[in-house]
Amino acid sequence: MLAHVRYWIFAGALVLPFGAQARDCVQAAAKYHGVSETVLRAIAWHESKHNAWAVGKNSNGTLDIGRMQVNTIHLSELAKYGVAPEHLLDPCVSDFVGAWLYAKKVRRHGNTWAAVGAYHSETPHLRDAYARKIHDLVYPQLKR
Numbered sequence: 001m002l003a004h005v006r007y008w009i010f011a012g013a014l015v016l017p018f019g020a021q022a023r024d025c026v027q028a029a030a031k032y033h034g035v036s037e038t039v040l041r042a043i044a045w046h047e048s049k050h051n052a053w054a055v056g057k058n059s060n061g062t063l064d065i066g067r068m069q070v071n072t073i074h075l076s077e078l079a080k081y082g083v084a085p086e087h088l089l090d091p092c093v094s095d096f097v098g099a100w101l102y103a104k105k106v107r108r109h110g111n112t113w114a115a116v117g118a119y120h121s122e123t124p125h126l127r128d129a130y131a132r133k134i135h136d137l138v139y140p141q142l143k144r
Contacts, residue, residue, distance in 0.1 A: 025092035025095040026044065029096040033096075033099040033102070035102050035103050035106060038138055039102070039116055044067050044095070047068055048067050048068070050091075052066060052094065053066075053089055065088040065094075067095065068095060068101075070094060072085065074097075083097060105118040113131040116135075117129070
């Protein structure tokens with residue numbers, strides 16, 4: 001699946017007009033991985049405010065890298081597809097990897113808020129709190 005990510009990233013980057021890349025990569029990544037573009041955009045906003053250069057350090061010593069704040073625990077799996085940590089600073093790579101990770105959660109939990117929350121954590125109270133935050137970004141008029 002990720003083998004095609006590299007094609008989309010580099011082919012898309014060459015064709016998209018300057019400034020359109022970030023928006024169009026979220027859309028393309030969501031479509032390619034079969035996840036909600038709206039939710040993926042909300043995750044990117046929550047994680048980094050769409051900052052492609054964002055790097056966060058976690059209390060467990062791991063890092064979250066790029067716009068989608070992909071955790072370094074995924075690096076060994078990503079390396080099998082040729083994705084290195086520095087690639088996650090490219091917004092298109094980050095979008096496709098984030099969509100891929102979110103799609104894995106959707107396959108596990110179904111197309112539910114639990115899947116959205118699991119993007120952040122599988123721990124129920126952390127998962128549910130994260131899902132509420134994303135829900136409130138997607139549906140601000142329905143904030144709890």
